[in-house]
Amino acid sequence: xxxxxxxxxxxxxxxxxxxxxxxxxxxxxxxxxxxxxxxxxxxxxxxxxxxxxxxxxxxxxxxxxxxxxxxxxxxxxxxxxxxxxxxxxxxxxxxxxxxxxxxxxxxxxxxxxxxxxxxxxxxxxxxxxxxxxxxxxxxxxxxxxxxxxxxxxxxxxxxxxxxxxxxxxxxxxxxxxxxxxxxxxxxxxxxxxxxxxxxxxxxxxxxxxxxxxxxxxxxxxxxxxxxxxxxxxxxxxxxxxxxxxxxxxxxxxxxxxxxxxxxxxxxxxxxxxxxxxxxxxxxxxxxxxxxxxxxxxxxxxxxxxxxxxxxxxxxxxxxxxxxxxxxxxxxxxxxxxxxxxxxxxxxxxxxxxxxxxxxxxxxxxxxxxxxxxxxxxxxxxxxxxxxxxxxxxxxxxxxxxxxxxxxxxxxxxxxxxxxxxxxxxxxxxxxxxxxxxxxxxxxxxxxxxxxxxxxxxxxxxxxxxxxxxxxxxxxxxxxxxxxxxxxxxxxxxxxxxxxxxxxxxxxxxxxxx
Amino acid sequence: xxxxxxxxxxxxxxxxxxxxxxxxxxxxxxxxxxxxxxxxxxxxxxxxxxxxxxxxxxxxxxxxxxxxxxxxxxxxxxxxxxxxxxxxxxxxxxxxxxxxxxxxxxxxxxxxxxxxxxxxxxxxxxxxxxxxxxxxxxxxxxxxxxxxxxxxxxxxxxx
Numbered sequence: 206x207x208x209x210x211x212x213x214x215x216x217x218x219x220x221x222x223x224x225x226x227x228x229x230x231x232x233x234x235x236x237x238x239x240x241x242x243x244x245x246x247x248x249x250x251x252x253x254x255x256x257x258x259x260x261x262x263x264x265x266x267x268x269x270x271x272x273x274x275x276x277x278x279x280x281x282x283x284x285x286x287x288x289x290x291x292x293x294x295x296x297x298x299x300x301x302x303x304x305x306x307x308x309x310x311x312x313x314x315x316x317x318x319x320x321x322x323x324x325x326x327x328x329x330x331x332x333x334x335x336x337x338x339x340x341x342x343x344x345x346x347x348x349x350x351x352x353x354x355x356x357x358x359x360x361x362x363x364x365x366x367x368x369x370x371x372x373x374x375x376x377x378x379x380x381x382x383x384x385x386x387x388x389x390x391x392x393x394x395x396x397x398x399x400x401x402x403x404x405x406x407x408x409x410x411x412x413x414x415x416x417x418x419x420x421x422x423x424x425x426x427x428x429x430x431x432x433x434x435x436x437x438x439x440x441x442x443x444x445x446x447x448x449x450x451x452x453x454x455x456x457x458x459x460x461x462x463x464x465x466x467x468x469x470x471x472x473x474x475x476x477x478x479x480x481x482x483x484x485x486x487x488x489x490x491x492x493x494x495x496x497x498x499x500x501x502x503x504x505x506x507x508x509x510x511x512x513x514x515x516x517x518x519x520x521x522x523x524x525x526x527x528x529x530x531x532x533x534x535x536x537x538x539x540x541x542x543x544x545x546x547x548x549x550x551x552x553x554x555x556x557x558x559x560x561x562x563x564x565x566x567x568x569x570x571x572x573x574x575x576x577x578x579x580x581x582x583x584x585x586x587x588x589x590x591x592x593x594x595x596x597x598x599x600x601x602x603x604x605x606x607x608x609x610x611x612x613x614x615x616x617x618x619x620x621x622x623x624x625x626x627x628x629x630x631x632x633x634x635x636x637x638x639x640x641x642x643x644x645x646x647x648x649x650x651x652x653x654x655x656x657x658x659x660x661x662x663x664x665x666x667x668x669x670x671x672x673x674x675x676x677x678x679x680x681x682x683x684x685x686x687x688x689x690x691x692x693x694x695x696x697x698x699x700x701x702x703x704x705x706x707x708x709x710x711x712x713x714x715x716x717x718x
Numbered sequence: 719x720x721x722x723x724x725x726x727x728x729x730x731x732x733x734x735x736x737x738x739x740x741x742x743x744x745x746x747x748x749x750x751x752x753x754x755x756x757x758x759x760x761x762x763x764x765x766x767x768x769x770x771x772x773x774x775x776x777x778x779x780x781x782x783x784x785x786x787x788x789x790x791x792x793x794x795x796x797x798x799x800x801x802x803x804x805x806x807x808x809x810x811x812x813x814x815x816x817x818x819x820x821x822x823x824x825x826x827x828x829x830x831x832x833x834x835x836x837x838x839x840x841x842x843x844x845x846x847x848x849x850x851x852x853x854x855x856x857x858x859x860x861x862x863x864x865x866x867x868x869x870x871x872x873x874x875x876x877x
Contacts, residue, residue, distance in 0.1 A: 259867070372787055376745055379780040383752045386773045395769040398755055421809060428805035595843050596851060599836040602809060603829050603855050606816040611869050619817035623810060634801055635741030653772045665765030698790060 208334055215562030219570050224264050228567050231268035232574045235275020240283055240586050241427075241597060246276035247640070248423050250537045251415035255608040262545040263560045267567040269541055273534055274517045274568075277477060278322045278575055281510055282586050285314045294477035294513045297485050301498065301505025308501050312445035312583065317503055318510045319579045321459045325511030326572035328463030329470060329518030334565050336471070336519075337554065341526040344551035349658035350669050352528075354679035356652045359529035361683040362472070364641040364690075370697065371690030374641045377632075381645020382652065384409060391650070392657060404617045411540035413609060413618055414646055417625020418632070418639035419533070420605045425630045428598055445583070447503065455507040458488050462511030470516030471523060472531065477516040484512030518568050525549050525561060528651065533640035536647035742788035749784055752777035804839045812836035824874035825864070829856040 218224060231253070238249035253272050257265035280295035285302035298318070305314040347355070360382075364374030387398045388408030399405040447455065462484040469480035488508040489498045498505050521538070523529045528549040530536040539549050547557055554561050579586075609622045629639050663669035671677045756774025761767070812835040819828040833852035837843055843851075863869045 256867070372783055372790065376780060376783040376787060379776050379783065380745065380748060382776045383748070383773055383780065386752075386776075390769045393769045395759060397759060397769060397773065398752070421813070425802065425806050425809050428809075429802040593842075595837065595840045599812070599833040599848075599851060600855055602812050602836045603816075603832050603859065606813060606820075606832060607825070607829070607859060607863055607871075610816075610820060610871075611863070614870060616817040616821050619813060619820075623813040623817070626813065627806075627810065630801075630806060631741070637741060649772075656772070657767055660764060660767060665763065667764065698793075 208338070211558065211562045212334060212566055214559070215564070215566035216569070218263060218559050218563035219267065219566045223261075224267055224563065224567070225570070227260060227264050227268040228271050228571050229574055229578075231271025232275040232571050233578065235272035235277075236279035236282075236575070236579065236586070237275075237589070238272075239276030239279020240589055241279075241601075245280065245419070245423070246273050247415065247419040247533050247537070247643075249273075249276040250534055251412065251420050252604055252608055254412045254415065254537065254541055255611045257541055258544060258612075262542065262547055262557075263563045265541060265545060266538065266560060266564055267571075269538055270521070270564060270567060271571045271574075273538075274322075274326065274514060274571065275575065277513055277517050278318070278510075278579065279586070281318045281322075281513075282315065282583075283590060285318065285506070286311060286587060286590060294481050294516075295509075296478070297481040297509035297513075298506055300485070301500070301502050304499070304501035305503070305506065310501065313447050313451060313503070314506050315583045316445050316580065317447055317451070317455055317506050319576055321455065321462065321507040321510035322514040323572050323576045324459040325463040325466055325513065325515035326518055326568055326575075328460070328511070329467050329515035330565060330568035330572075332467040332471070332515070332519050333522050333568070337522050337526050337561070337565075340522060341551040341554045344527050347551070347675065348673070349655045349662060350673050350676040351679070353652060353655040353659055354670060354676040354683070355527055355529050356648050356655065358679045358683045358686075359523070359531065360641075360645060360648060360652075361687050361690075363531065363644045369636040369638045370694040371687070372694055373637050374690070375687075377637055377639070377641040378645035381642040381647075382649040384414070384642070385646045385649025386653070392654070402617075404615065404621075409621065409646075410612055410618065411537065411544070411647065412612055413621045414625055415533075415537055415540075415643060416605055416609055417622045418629035418643060421602075421622060421626025422629020422633060422639060424598055424601055424605075425626070426633055428594065445580075451503045454494065454503050458484075458492075458504040458508035459511045461488060461491070462508035462513075463515040466512030466515030466517075467519045469512070470519035470531075477513045477520075480512040480516035481509035484508045514572075521564065525553050525564075526551055530644060530647065533643040536644045540647050738791050739788055742784050742791050745780060745784035745787065749777040749780035753781065808836050808839045811838075822875060825871045826856045826860055826873050829859045 219228065234253060235246070235249055238252065239246065249272050250269055253269060257269055260268065277294060281298045281302065284295040284298040285306050288299050288303040302314045302318070305311065360378045361375070364371065364378045369377075385408070387405055389395070389406055390397055396406065465484040465487060466477070466480040469483060470477065485505065485508055488504055489495060492498070492502070492504050494502055494504060520531050520535050523531055524535040524538055526549075528539065530539050542549050547553070547560065605622070606619060609618045610616070612618050632639055632642075659669055660667070669676070670680060752773045756770035756772075756777060759768060759770030759773070761771045761774055762769075812832045815835045816828050816832040819831055830852040833855050834848055837848045837851065840848075860873055864871050864873055
């Protein structure tokens with residue numbers, strides 16, 4: 206009953222005209238940016254962060270959340286219509302969405318996407334409302350050692366399963382941790398690594414790091430990709446509504462996708478892409494329509510979209526109740542809250558009830574907005590995709606510049622963004638993912654603080670991290686994930702080597718014959 | 719002993735070798751910088767870790783990881799995609815133009831010139847198209863950020 210009362214109070218908060226307006230702006234802008242191929246939810250959140258500083262914390266977080274799930278939804282539009290995933294998690298939607306578009310069923314695929322995203326979002330919202338209070342109660346028993354270990358787990362989970370491999374992922378986390386030490390040490394007041402630059406006394410701003418690595422870095426990478434990869438398909442948009450068979454075929458996958466997505470979204474380090482992939486694999490196993498998967502099965506669109514959106518909502522569970530983000534987007538949410546003076550953690554449910562339940566209720570309102578906005582606006586998003594990218598990217602670069610400049614009205618921030626943009630682009634070229642760096646950067650100060658506290662309380666005994674049961678358990682799980690990540694990296698590197706040797710042998714044989 | 723060679727069996731040129739090890743080398747340099755800085759700041763003791771302890775030990779872990787990555791990169795190709803230096807240059811110049819112009823001439827000229835610079839290498843867009851896009855973005859920036867959001871930007875400044 207308490208949940209219903211809290212949810213009703215949250216709903217009243219969201220239904221305030223200002224919150225409602227910014228929820229709409231968030232959802233709309235998120236969809237708009239998500240539709241653009243190559244620019245994901247992280248870049249979208251980075252672009253909107255400076256604007257959020259001018260808003261009330263609840264309104265700001267509702268808007269950021271709207272951008273987040275709006276971008277995830279928008280990403281599926283480019284996947285279906287052009288076979289170019291707008292966001293990494295929507296790449297699974299390409300498998301059946303694009304064949305549906307080629308068969309003249311693009312409208313149906315987009316319609317099912319909207320319904321599945323809505324269904325998944327609602328499932329994720331319910332899971333969040335039910336699980337969060339219990340998890341927060343458990344987390345109230347946490348001391349500094351447990352917090353350190355949970356942050357450590359979050360960092361390992363986010364890096365060990367990164368696309369570039371565990372070694373590179375962990376290296377990026379370490380780089381992020383080191384970067385987070387730039388500026389004044391809050392415990393001792395000493396200046397660290399400021400190079401004598403006064404602007405670096407307060408450290409590097411989260412927006413600068415995020416805009417540089419994701420905004421500028423992704424933009425440079427996407428210019429070439431969009432020049433060569435964009436093709437226009439002759440697609441029939443007259444058929445929008447699914448028939449009875451398609452409705453029936455989508456119902457089960459939406460439920461299953463929603464539940465799978467809720468589980469994976471709440472686990473740090475996995476996120477929407479894993480949720481979509483697992484949802485698709487499970488559906489392919491259980492579906493009666495297995496043969497049609499990959500050829501335009503409606504279930505193949507419903508399940509990843511539902512899983513993806515439900516994971517987007519449940520990703521907020523560890524972020525808000527434990528203060529541990531599972532992804533770079535969630536790290537930015539934590540950063541935005543901290544800029545507003547709110548420390549995420551178990552006390553957020555008691556000290557910032559309005560914010561927490563307002564956010565939960567905003568998922569309902571925001572998903573309804575997505576549904577209402579997107580079904581009639583499918584044609585508009587289609588036309589947006591037809592605007593040449595050569596007109597889009599100069600406009601995006603201007604928005605990035607203005608967004609960064611608005612932080613302090615100081616051009617030093619632009620130069621720093623440029624530096625991080627160059628780093629972000631080069632990191633992509635060398636297969637270093639920027640996401641673990643950002644997570645390390647956000648969690649670094651918290652990790653250092655909890656480490657210091659734990660050691661102070663244990664009188665310098667580092668065994669405290671292993672002796673306390675919850676902390677020891679979390680570190681054991683971290684070690685297992687780390688071992689798995691390193692084993693996968695080693696296996697992949699051996700496979701690559703074997704393939705190279707094989708190619709060399711075949712080319713030598715070919716040359717000699 | 720480890721043998722360094724390309725996929726076709728040839729030994730890599732100096733340029734190719736530099737390309738392979740550049741990423742890991744930057745990480746190595748970064749880790750050493752933070753370790754040395756951490757030592758200067760002071761490591762403290764286990765009971766009360768010093769200001770430099772966290773960056774020092776983070777640097778130490780990164781040093782080990784960077785060495786492993788360097789070893790890994792020597793055995794495979796350095797970069798996966800060919801870099802798009804034209805787009806890279808255009809975006810770098812566009813951000814630089816914004817940084818140089820905003821404080822001297824104001825937001826509108828900065829926006830206009832940033833758009834022109836970013837779109838300069840694109841030959842498929844005619845010059846008047848670039849000018850129109852620049853003007854459109856300048857006006858949009860003024861209406862959205864100065865008029866609607868009330869951000870404290872100057873539309874024009876006196877040089």
